[in-house]
Amino acid sequence: MANVVGTKSALFVCLGNICRSVMAEQIFRELVVEKGVADVWKIDSAATSTWEIGNSPYELTNATLKKHNRQNSSHIARQITTQDYYNFNYIFGFDEDNMRQLNRRKPKDSNSELILLGDLDTDKSTNIIIDPYPGPVQAFETAYEQCDRSCKAFLDQFK
Template sequence: MASKKKSVLFICLGNICRSPIAEAVFLRLLNERSLKDEWEVDSAALGTWHIGHGPNNRTMKTLKKFGVTDYKHKARAVTRDDFTRYDVIFGMDDANMEELEERKPTNCSAKLKMLGEYDPKGERIIRDPYFDDERDLGGFDTVYEQCVRCCTNFLDQS
C-alpha cells in the first residue's frame, strides 16, 4: 500500500508574489531530489484581488533569472478544506499568520507555520515586494533567496 503524500501550502496576501515563488522553489527542490511524486504542493491567497490571474510579471522575471522556466500558476484563495488537506500551511509574515489563525476551522489538522522559521539566517519575515518600484527586482530576488534557504532547510528536516 502506498503511503500518503506529504503536503504543503504556501500562503501570502495575493498569491502573485511570495507564495508562488515559494511554491516554485519548493517544486524545483523536489525535482532536484527526485521527490516530486512524494509531495503535494500548492499556493494560495488570503485576499481575492488576483484570483484567476498568473503571478506578477516581476515574480516570473525573477524565477526566470534563477533558472525556473517551467512554473505555471493561477492565483486562488485559501479554502476551508485546505486546513485539513495539507500537512503544513506556511505564511510569509505575522499578518498572514494572524489571518490564518482567525480563519482556521475547529477541525484544522494542518500545522500553521511561518516559512521564515526555517531560515538559517534568522530572517523570519518574508517581506512583500509587491509595492516596490516596478523596475526594481531586488525585493523579488530577496524573496527568492529567502525561499531557497527556508524551503531547503524545511525539506532537509522532513
C-alpha cells in the same frame, strides 16, 4: 481530496498569491524533483485576500525565478479555502498578517500545521519575508533568497 497515505503536502499562502507564495511553490516543486521525492509531495499556493483571484504571477516573480534558472510559474491565483486546512499537512505564511489570517480561519478539527516560512531561514536576520510587490527588482531578489533558503531547510527535515 484527502491526503493519500504516504504523501506529504505543502501550501504556501501570501496576501495576493502572485509573488511570494508562487515563488516558494515553484522553488519547492523543483526542490522535490531534484531530491527525487516529487511523487510523495502535493504542493500548491493560495492567497489570504481575494484581490488577485484568477491572475497570473506578477511579471517580476517569473523574471526572478528565471534569473535563478527556475521554471516560470503558470499558477493562477486563488484564495485559501476551508478544505485546504484538511488537504495540506503544512501551510506556510510569509508575514504576521498572513499568519493571523491563517490562524483565524483554521478549523478547530484541522491537523494542518501553520508555519511562518521565514522561521526556517538559515539566515536568522529576519523571519519575515516582506511582500516585494510592486518592486523594485531587489525586493523580489531578497524574497527569492529567503524562500529558497527556507524551502531547502524545510525539505532537509525529511531526509
